[in-house]
Amino acid sequence: MTNTLPNKEKRSKNWKQNPEAVKRDILKAAMKVFALHGLSGARIDEIAAETKTSKRMIYYYFGDKEQLYAQTLEMAYATVRDGEKKLDLAGLPAAKALAKLVGFTFDHHRKHPDFIRMVMIENIHHADYLLKSDIIRNLNSGAIENLTEIIKRGEKSGAFRTGLDPISLHWQISAMSFFNVSNKPTFSALFGASFFAKDQQAELREQIVHMILSHTAKS
Amino acid sequence: MTNTLPNKEKRSKNWKQNPEAVKRDILKAAMKVFALHGLSGARIDEIAAETKTSKRMIYYYFGDKEQLYAQTLEMAYATVRDGEKKLDLAGLPAAKALAKLVGFTFDHHRKHPDFIRMVMIENIHHADYLLKSDIIRNLNSGAIENLTEIIKRGEKSGAFRTGLDPISLHWQISAMSFFNVSNKPTFSALFGASFFAKDQQAELREQIVHMILSHTAKS
Amino acid sequence: MTNTLPNKEKRSKNWKQNPEAVKRDILKAAMKVFALHGLSGARIDEIAAETKTSKRMIYYYFGDKEQLYAQTLEMAYATVRDGEKKLDLAGLPAAKALAKLVGFTFDHHRKHPDFIRMVMIENIHHADYLLKSDIIRNLNSGAIENLTEIIKRGEKSGAFRTGLDPISLHWQISAMSFFNVSNKPTFSALFGASFFAKDQQAELREQIVHMILSHTAKS
Amino acid sequence: MTNTLPNKEKRSKNWKQNPEAVKRDILKAAMKVFALHGLSGARIDEIAAETKTSKRMIYYYFGDKEQLYAQTLEMAYATVRDGEKKLDLAGLPAAKALAKLVGFTFDHHRKHPDFIRMVMIENIHHADYLLKSDIIRNLNSGAIENLTEIIKRGEKSGAFRTGLDPISLHWQISAMSFFNVSNKPTFSALFGASFFAKDQQAELREQIVHMILSHTAKS
DNA sequence: TATGAATGAGGCTTCATTCAT
DNA sequence: AATGAATGAAGCCTCATTCAT
Numbered sequence: 001m002t003n004t005l006p007n008k009e010k011r012s013k014n015w016k017q018n019p020e021a022v023k024r025d026i027l028k029a030a031m032k033v034f035a036l037h038g039l040s041g042a043r044i045d046e047i048a049a050e051t052k053t054s055k056r057m058i059y060y061y062f063g064d065k066e067q068l069y070a071q072t073l074e075m076a077y078a079t080v081r082d083g084e085k086k087l088d089l090a091g092l093p094a095a096k097a098l099a100k101l102v103g104f105t106f107d108h109h110r111k112h113p114d115f116i117r118m119v120m121i122e123n124i125h126h127a128d129y130l131l132k133s134d135i136i137r138n139l140n141s142g143a144i145e146n147l148t149e150i151i152k153r154g155e156k157s158g159a160f161r162t163g164l165d166p167i168s169l170h171w172q173i174s175a176m177s178f179f180n181v182s183n184k185p186t187f188s189a190l191f192g193a194s195f196f197a198k199d200q201q202a203e204l205r206e207q208i209v210h211m212i213l214s215h216t217a218k219s
Numbered sequence: 220m221t222n223t224l225p226n227k228e229k230r231s232k233n234w235k236q237n238p239e240a241v242k243r244d245i246l247k248a249a250m251k252v253f254a255l256h257g258l259s260g261a262r263i264d265e266i267a268a269e270t271k272t273s274k275r276m277i278y279y280y281f282g283d284k285e286q287l288y289a290q291t292l293e294m295a296y297a298t299v300r301d302g303e304k305k306l307d308l309a310g311l312p313a314a315k316a317l318a319k320l321v322g323f324t325f326d327h328h329r330k331h332p333d334f335i336r337m338v339m340i341e342n343i344h345h346a347d348y349l350l351k352s353d354i355i356r357n358l359n360s361g362a363i364e365n366l367t368e369i370i371k372r373g374e375k376s377g378a379f380r381t382g383l384d385p386i387s388l389h390w391q392i393s394a395m396s397f398f399n400v401s402n403k404p405t406f407s408a409l410f411g412a413s414f415f416a417k418d419q420q421a422e423l424r425e426q427i428v429h430m431i432l433s434h435t436a437k438s
Numbered sequence: 439m440t441n442t443l444p445n446k447e448k449r450s451k452n453w454k455q456n457p458e459a460v461k462r463d464i465l466k467a468a469m470k471v472f473a474l475h476g477l478s479g480a481r482i483d484e485i486a487a488e489t490k491t492s493k494r495m496i497y498y499y500f501g502d503k504e505q506l507y508a509q510t511l512e513m514a515y516a517t518v519r520d521g522e523k524k525l526d527l528a529g530l531p532a533a534k535a536l537a538k539l540v541g542f543t544f545d546h547h548r549k550h551p552d553f554i555r556m557v558m559i560e561n562i563h564h565a566d567y568l569l570k571s572d573i574i575r576n577l578n579s580g581a582i583e584n585l586t587e588i589i590k591r592g593e594k595s596g597a598f599r600t601g602l603d604p605i606s607l608h609w610q611i612s613a614m615s616f617f618n619v620s621n622k623p624t625f626s627a628l629f630g631a632s633f634f635a636k637d638q639q640a641e642l643r644e645q646i647v648h649m650i651l652s653h654t655a656k657s
Numbered sequence: 658m659t660n661t662l663p664n665k666e667k668r669s670k671n672w673k674q675n676p677e678a679v680k681r682d683i684l685k686a687a688m689k690v691f692a693l694h695g696l697s698g699a700r701i702d703e704i705a706a707e708t709k710t711s712k713r714m715i716y717y718y719f720g721d722k723e724q725l726y727a728q729t730l731e732m733a734y735a736t737v738r739d740g741e742k743k744l745d746l747a748g749l750p751a752a753k754a755l756a757k758l759v760g761f762t763f764d765h766h767r768k769h770p771d772f773i774r775m776v777m778i779e780n781i782h783h784a785d786y787l788l789k790s791d792i793i794r795n796l797n798s799g800a801i802e803n804l805t806e807i808i809k810r811g812e813k814s815g816a817f818r819t820g821l822d823p824i825s826l827h828w829q830i831s832a833m834s835f836f837n838v839s840n841k842p843t844f845s846a847l848f849g850a851s852f853f854a855k856d857q858q859a860e861l862r863e864q865i866v867h868m869i870l871s872h873t874a875k876s
Numbered sequence: 877t878a879t880g881a882a883t884g885a886g887g888c889t890t891c892a893t894t895c896a897t
Numbered sequence: 898a899a900t901g902a903a904t905g906a907a908g909c910c911t912c913a914t915t916c917a918t
Contacts, residue, residue: 019877038343040260044913056879056915065913119405120339124257127404140409167410168423172395172430178402179394185346186338187393190359191386204387207434211391214433215426236896236902263888275904278889455881455917476781479697482909494883497910557843558777562695565842578847605848606861610868612844613836614829621835623784624776628797629824642825645872649829652871653864676898701892712893713900722892 035114094154116181254333313373328396335400473552532592554619692771751811766834773838
């Protein structure tokens with residue numbers, strides 16, 4: 001594809017003269033294509049084609065492919081963390097709160113495969129772009145704060161054993177929720193797609209919640 | 220770097236006229252570069268430069284980039300499964316065997332980051348190449364058979380609870396061992412590299428073994 | 439000759455920012471080179487060198503070599519048919535009209551050896567590209583319509599015998615006019631170049647006109 | 658295709674140790690492939706694949722692609738002229754002899770499309786290889802001698818008009834017989850394949866014989 | 877703020893051919 | 898007389914990016 005110009009239909013008046021809307025539109029298209037093909041696999045032309053505007057605007061607003069990718073990554077993290085904020089665990093007993101958090105994480109990751117894939121891609125790139133982003137680092141401290149608070153409550157109430165590390169706990173929750181989405185293609189290719197069917201995923205969810213709770217429970 | 224010819228030093232007699240050695244040499248180089256940059260990010264020229272032979276031979280033996288990638292993936296799986304075969308669990312009681320298997324998997328994955336990265340890359344590509352490979356599918360049945368046997372023994376001896384599913388168990392062991400390597404870059408970027416230091420990894424290993432055993436144990 | 443960039447001289451302002459002119463320029467160069475070397479024998483670099491623009495623009499406007507060839511073929515047919523349109527036979531008696539048409543075809547083919555060679559090349563390729571072109575098919579119906587009209591007039595006036603088939607007649611006229619150009623190299627190699635000298639060609643032209651008229655004449 | 662080695666089946670003992678048979682086998686394969694794709698379009702690998710022997714032998718016996726092509730061309734002309742020699746016109750009256758010759762040429766060309774295509778290809782290459790071949794030039798003088806003899810007899814018997822030129826006559830016969838095969842792909846693409854069906858070709862044959870005879874006949 | 881046209885660098889692959897036995 | 902392995906040169910094409918308005 002050599003010439004990616006917006007078609008007539010795309011050129012609705014609402015889009016023009018609204019930089020923020022144009023940028024959002026581009027980021028959304030970029031997310032779709034980067035998540036699908038990776039950083040080097042993604043084509044600017046394909047992103048442009050998914051856009052309501054033209055290829056030229058991508059360069060106008062984002063400079064180059066790498067900067068577009070970096071901002072797409074930031075948007076991906078921000079969107080997901082926004083979702084997580086809505087989870088209110090304050091009023092619950094520690095174990096209940098933790099169970100809810102684990103289940104929520106499992107569900108949330110399943111619902112956002114493009115985010116998972118962006119993180120996979122970023123890992124392939126050794127987190128180069130994430131390391132440059134202050135925005136993302138700040139976003140993620142929230143997850144640890146949540147867990148720290150739950151652990152504190154659980155230890156105080158005697159529900160949890162002592163010495164729990166919030167980062168380790170976050171790691172364990174993430175590992176299983178992430179892997180479930182990230183490795184679905186190879187895992188289902190090797191061991192069958194039925195593992196990812198509704199019922200089996202519900203059962204897996206229960207098991208993961210159970211594993212985390214057993215692991216944090218006292219004695 | 221359009222013209223990647225072998226330098227003088229490379230042209231040792233041992234390499235020539237030995238197709239299998241040349242192929243292995245190419246696959247090793249390919250693995251290194253594909254694992255580093257992904258399928259689309261890898262450059263045939265870079266692979267050739269890592270080789271004792273020339274770019275031309277890559278096409279001579281593998282046809283094109285995709286076929287080289289596919290065979291590299293097969294080699295990656297084969298190498299790793301070869302390593303796993305050396306693990307002898309036959310004489311151990313079920314719980315001990317499982318503990319050993321979990322610990323081994325954790326260590327093994329850590330020792331083979333390139334394999335993990337190949338699998339990540341393959342997931343980015345929706346397991347397209349794995350799906351075409353009969354070789355890989357056959358290799359992986361072994362892992363499930365091992366677990367099936369351990370579960371059977373554990374159930375019989377009363378060490379394990381009943382109704383354990385080998386694929387789910389494999390999934391759980393894999394998830395954590397895999398994530399530990401695959402997501403190290405982003406995780407350490409967000410939560411600190413110390414998590415991947417020797418001591419903390421040893422502790423994590425214990426926790427994972429413990430989690431799996433708690434989960435499989437009776438009552 | 440991997441890098442065929444336009445030299446300073448070529449970069450005149452008139453050529454830039456005028457897609458149609460650039461395309462025409464490329465098609466003209468392509469016609470020259472394809473006619474000279476055939477589809478597989480032609481080198482994109484050589485075409486580019488004949489151009490006022492660069493190799494990159496060939497791909498920009500035509501996609502790939504095959505599509506460039508296909509459009510070159512279409513242009514070749516269109517150009518030749520444009521020339522034929524100028525021939526006005528309406529006012530003439532049928533025999534005169536036919537004589538004029540035959541002579542014109544003979545001359546016209548001689549004047550457009552590149553067209554003849556494009557058709558030869560297309561025949562080597564089993565008319566694959568012509569079969570895909572609706573444009574060319576439509577262009578050629580004109581030739582048959584012309585002949586149909588002349589035959590009708592000739593039959594009515596009694597100048598021609600009845601039952602003449604316009605396609606057969608077109609075939610006969612074409613065969614000799616075409617062969618005269620297409621097979622000039624081998625024929626003159628085998629039987630001497632003098633056959634294609636001015637005088638002998640004039641005589642041949644007369645003979646062909648005569649052959650066609652004898653063949654169509656009554657009794 | 659990179660590695661064109663003879664398969665087991667091909668390696669029958671009869672072929673080895675018999676240079677002439679191997680050469681004939683290669684030439685036959687080369688003719689097929691050159692006729693199909695042209696000189697630059699033909700692939701040595703494809704020719705080798707059509708062969709009972711290996712690619713290496715092509716170079717062993719013919720040196721390079723151009724020499725193989727040149728010898729293939731010579732073989733093509735020789736084969737066809739061999740066929741023509743079988744035509745015995747000596748005992749016939751001139752007009753009958755000419756009619757028979759024309760009809761024979763028309764049929765003969767139809768039966769040898771690969772020869773026609775080789776000549777087309779050679780014309781694309783400006784008869785470069787034919788000009789270098791003494792063999793071919795000698796072969797073709799026979800055709801003219803035949804016609805010279807017929808013309809002489811026809812003039813003497815009063816069947817033909819005087820002043821007939823054998824080369825022109827050969828040209829006219831060739832033109833229509835050649836074009837009928839060479840331009841079949843484009844002509845049938847433009848004007849329908851039915852023109853080349855059995856019945857219509859028989860009718861065309863009659864017309865051509867008639868055209869030539871009318872043209873040579875007295876007054 | 878926006879854009880259609882243009883582009884240089886470099887990527888993947890093919891091809892005829894030769895090497896070493 | 899024969900061959901399996903190896904190869905350099907060059908071909909086609911893609912891609913992110915910039916020019917000129």
